[in-house]
Amino acid sequence: MVDAKMLNKIGSAPGFIAALDQSGGSTPKALQLYGIAESEYQGDEEMFRLMHAMRARIMRAPAFTGDKVIAAILFERTMDGDVDGQPVPSYLWEKRGVVPFLKVDKGLLPEENGVQVMKPMPDLDALLIRGREKGIFGTKMRSVIAQADKAGIAAVVQQQFEVARQIIAQGLMPIIEPEVSIKSPTKGEAEAILRDEIAQQLDKLPSGETVMLKLTIPTVPDFYAPLIEHKAVIRLVALSGGYSRAEACEKLKHNHGMIASFSRALTENLRVTMSDAEFNASLAETIDEIYAASVNKA
Template identity: 60%
Template sequence: MMNQTQFDKVKNGKGFIAALDQSGGSTPKALANYGVPEDAYSNEDEMFDLIHQMRTRIITSPAFDGKYILGAILFEQTMDRQIEGLYTAEYLAEKKGVVPFLKVDKGLANLENGVQLMKPIPDLDATLRRANEHHIFGTKMRSVIKEANPEGIKAVVDQQFELAKQILAAGLVPIIEPEVDIHSADKEKCEELLKTELLNHLNQLSENDNVMLKLTIPTVPNVYKELVEHPRVVRVVALSGGYSRDEANQKLKENDGIIASFSRALTGELNANQTDEEFNAALEKAVKSIYDASVNKN
């Protein structure tokens, strides 16, 4: 079950968490950004083969290093595939010293009360069993908040913690991700409401239950200080949310104790047509700048 060495690394290590978990709907966009157009594949199987090639190239790159990267969040299919003869999570842990996480949500429901809850996850128990077989450390699940609607925000956090309890019971550490849309007209108010709801739920956890939080970088720096310091929170990580890497890094530096868990800001400058030398240099530049923003605060 819980790997104490991995737990200590995630809780106390210097570095950030790489989000490599774009799934079904966002895969064509991720591939297009990587320089692979939609006419390069003719069906979903070929598309997923190509995204696995991209992820394999990232993970096997010398720039993808456990010295800088504490953990990586995988898409379910990536967990079931192999890199150099090892399943991806095992490869990360054994060859890179990177702690593997698994995205478990099935995408977002339609907008209601200013938020998007997660779609139902009917087979969560079976997924968690498979995650344990692959020595996955934790999970991630995302909802989205667009408006400062107290009822909607409460529903988001209630749903996240209800599923988190199921994940904790399976011996995994859940990353709870209630993303506040960076374009929300009342982002700051959303963040105040969200913080209150999160604290209410965190205060009800037993002392054996530990969760992580993945949050949009807040409008007011250090507004999440109480969450960072909460005894039930292993780590607070930030999503890039559509900010450019420079902007995300700059905003992150203003928040003590929060580290990055970037996706687009990490892989945005990588391209299928780059030579290995160019690819590794671009990835190294991204990794080092995100690491720097995670560990060196203003």
């Protein structure tokens, strides 16, 4: 059973979700944007240590609280780490008022039928149990849609909901993330197919079972309004998908009921060389901008 206080916060509190879940493939780029070149570290252990230090710096920042950041999505290694001697999930919830989520997918299979479905997750139940014991509220898993291929998109959505039911069975809240690439030449058409496929799967959920959705900001504003209104959807959040923060926020303002769950757009102005005062001020400005786009709609 999901935590009632966390569920209330996720379902109704104003704010947005911080995506702090860069994993193996995306970590070098995230560190490079932060100002740490690949030549400055050796091996995965050192890379992840530097990434954890960056994330911990974000979590400690005065502006990073549940007043505007209602949740954070963590990489598995981050969940297993500490901030100031306290396990990250409990630090987020007890010290910052931020609901902890966990990225559970293991990456993507090669593209087929214009999409990339998730790799198999044979150890998922064990990870879910471990996450729940650490205080994790929910999960996130990502697929990618590159083309408006009906069979491919149907396969993505079916897989996402199959895994979501497994997550619900373990007492956690799944965030379903079938990302439509912003570079897709058929982005609008893909979104139309995706919306219909998701609606069909939502209708099949047993009474009382709920999910969250994380989708690319649509080409047509408010295109996902029917999904937001569905009784099985707790919240619909937006990924930045490679848009700059300014562009992502501008697009998000025109989508009512959709809040941010940004990764690169959250950290794009942060640098390792900043003083703590500079870092905290820059992050506070970013949080204010993303919060405004999530709450104050055009």
